[in-house]
Amino acid sequence: MEAVLVQNVSKSFWAKGQSRQILANVSFQVKKGEIVSILGESGCGKSTLLNIMSGFDKPDRGTVLVDGAVVKRPGRSCVMLFQHYGLLPWRSVLKNVELGLEELPIPPKERKERASEYLKLVGLKDKAELFPHQLSGGMQQRVAIARALALQPELILMDEPFAALDTFNRYHLQNELLRIQSREKTTIILVTHDIDEAVYLSDRVLIMSANPGQFHKEIGIRTSRPRDRGHDDFQHYRKLILDEFSLRSPAPAVEFSI
Known part of the structure; x- marks a missing residue:
């Protein structure tokens, strides 16, 4: 299809x-x-x-x-990913992944669970409370990928x-x-x-x-x-x-x- x-x-x-x-x-x-x-x-x-x-x-x-x-x-x-990661520096890794979910009718607990699930998928669940400047470039791109996937786009x-x-x-x-x-x-x-x-x-x-x-x-x-x-x-x-x-x-x- x-x-x-x-x-x-x-x-x-x-x-x-x-x-x-x-x-x-x-x-x-x-x-x-x-x-x-x-x-x-x-x-x-x-x-x-x-x-x-x-x-x-x-x-x-x-x-x-x-x-x-x-x-x-x-x-x-449809979600676009660029070479510049577009992470918000004042938000934690977890909160960056949650960003796209905040406008959806999802309870905060479920939103956090979904963001954590996709951070785990990209191998960064243990970095959830860090901020973007504390991550390498490769890790920041993985956060951006997790944020995109959390929206479950087509x-x-x-x-x-x-x-x-x-x-x-x-x-x-x-x-x-x-x-x-x-x-x-x-x-x-x-x-x-x-x-x-x-x-x-x-x-x-x-x-x-x-x-x-x-x-x-x-x-x-x-x-x-x-x-x-x-x-x-x-x-x-x-x-x-x-x-x-x-x-x-x-x-x-x-x-x-x-």
């Missing part, structure tokens, strides 16, 4: 007195429980597309449906959520995300510039070209998880994507002696 359906979405912005088309007739669909990555060069419209899907921006033309309902404004069925949109982390924290959080997603079955759409991350996490990778932004290639990752970054299969998919961007290093020149 489709969790997300994007139909003929176009978007333009005015810049320096003229209209610039960012997206042109973008269409795709995502099944429930899928992880789909969007790859493309800077400026091709990836983040604009996420903003439209989340309801923070409106398309000039086209529609976005999440769980069968047209997206007109931000809602709890869809999580991620805009380069691990880009600010070092390699080891990024790998750890990628594994955590897969572990959590396998339990929660949440649909995830991820914007990333990291080809290895896209191959490691995704069921499908959508490659976007620019001027205007359009999808020109879909690559299904047909290997089971967990994936080995050093395996030939992983390198095969990595090469397919590199070829789309013409990023592979040229073959070394061969010198001949005469």
